[in-house]
Amino acid sequence: MIEFINQTAKARGTDYSGNYYLSISSLIVAAFPLGGIVGSLLGAYLSNKLGRKKALFVFSVPTLLGSCLMLLSKTIGSYESIIIGRLLIGISCGAYTGIAPMMLSEYSPQKIKGAAGILNQLVIVIAVLLAQVFGLPQLLGNPQNWPILLGLSIVPCLVQLLTLPLCPESPRYLMINKRNPNAAKQALRWLRGVNYPDIEIEIREMETENELSVSTNSSSSLKEMFQLRYLRFALFVAILCHLSQQLSGINAIINYSTILFKSAGLSNANAQYATLGTGCMNLLVTIVSIFLIERFGRRPLHLSGLSGMLVTAILFLVCLLLRHRYSVTVYGALVCVYLFIGFFAIGPGSIPWFIVAELFTQENRDVALAISVLVNWLMQILVVLVYPQLLNSIGDWSFSPFIVLLVIMLALLFKY
CATH class of the missing domain: 1.20.1250.20 (MFS general substrate transporter like domains)
Known part of the structure; x- marks a missing residue:
């Protein structure tokens, strides 16, 4: 990528000294967490307004756009597309880091909430390890293939888009936020199975929390x-x-x-x-x-x-x-x-x-x-x-x- 930035700057007639490369590389590195800051705020807002499931769908869009921009960056000769791409993916990741753990917590029965919560981190760790493997010079971490490495985030995004329609909305969101007990019961039965012994206990617990929220006029x-x-x-x-x-x-x-x-x-x-x-x-x-x-x-x-x-x-x-x-x-x-x-x-x-x-x-x-x-x-x-x-x-x-x-x-x- 160093060579790509320098060659692109030279082709444009820009000063491509060490300081120039340092500035561009700093922007590339900082774009991701900057996007994460924006996404963390947008994610909480949209997950409350649209629901957890729809919010995840919405944030698939910047992931796809950002991945495509980075994948094509070398072809179109633009390191700006890497910066914008990382910013867009950062927005999605900032939202995901709030929505996904919350969704897993609301999906899970009480006795395995901790284990289910760790699954979020487990997927992140697997992704980091795969990035390290594919980033080896023998694979994609070389001057020829690095755009493919940057564009690989398209794959999990497509998997999410294909599998998310099969999942129900969070039962707690449906019961307490949307005040829809029938939809909440249906979602809970989908998650637990109709023969799950504690399903009525969970429903009553959500109803109690819902009634308390209404009686106290509590707001977010x-x-x-x-x-x-x-x-x-x-x-x-x-x-x-x-x-x-x-x-x-x-x-x-x-x-x-x-x-x-x-x-x-x-x-x-x-x-x-x-x-x-x-x-x-x-x-x-x-x-x-x-x-x-x-x-x-x-x-x-x-x-x-x-x-x-x-x-x-x-x-x-x-x-x-x-x-x-x-x-x-x-x-x-x-x-x-x-x-x-x-x-x-x-x-x-x-x-x-x-x-x-x-x-x-x-x-x-x-x-x-x-x-x-x-x-x-x-x-x-x-x-x-x-x-x-x-x-x-x-x-x-x-x-x-x-x-x-x-x-x-x-x-x-x-x-x-």
Whole structure:
């Protein structure tokens, strides 16, 4: 892509110095989380107005447009199409990160809500791993095939468009938001099966929540979210969970893992394969967490994951600082990165996405998700923009701010 940007700039008679490439590449990187910020707000609004299912259909449109723009970017000689494409896909992803966990929570029976919530993160992890595999130079990560790699998001989008019509709308949305008990019962029977023993219990529970919402005239409003103490506290906890996820340094590890491995002393080829290994580790531990979440609970898994990340982050920093003196610390740094990702996957990777749906009732869930997911995407873009500067300015010490932030997040979450 570096060659493509430089050649395109040269053909246009534009100055294609290193600073010019840095500006364009920064825009390409930042476009995705910027879109995510917009999508997080639009997703909450449309999922409340149209329903979860229709909202997912709507956000398939920017995904398709963005994928096509990036796929054709080299053919039409436009790096602007990559920026716009990533912005559009970011909008869709920002919406999906709010709608999908909420939909899974509303679909699932109480006893498996945690496991169902982790499925959202599991699909994300699988997608990241596939992107790492296809991004290898031997496959699509080369000067000839990179547009195909960028356009691969068309595939899951088409799968969604083909399968979503087969799924019902959220029963809770139909019962409480739309006040349509018959449609809610029909959707619940589709999800559980007509012979599911607890179906009437779930229906009565939704009816009770619906009656309470009507009797108290409760509404989904930003003003109410900050006025009522119990909602304010729940929102504070939800935001803390999202802050602890993004300010842990996980995106610095994932986005710049190859650079980090090179700085730890690995060759270019070995650094790429080591990065691929991080995706495998993330996938493996995410699968394991599905079986742990209901047994141990959300809070213990989240706090133990953050604690493990803090310890491994400190050890990783020590290994980086000592690598010139002791060559064995290169392998220590590699192990620390893998453990860091493993601890992330055990709880902090998945729990913030679905915990919001569990902390709030139906009438406040959309607003709470919009705020917490917005915070998540804001922190993502902060890390994406700031970490490269830290890497260039303080080198091996670039991961130290995340250690401080992990300590702060752990202290706050232990307290609350």
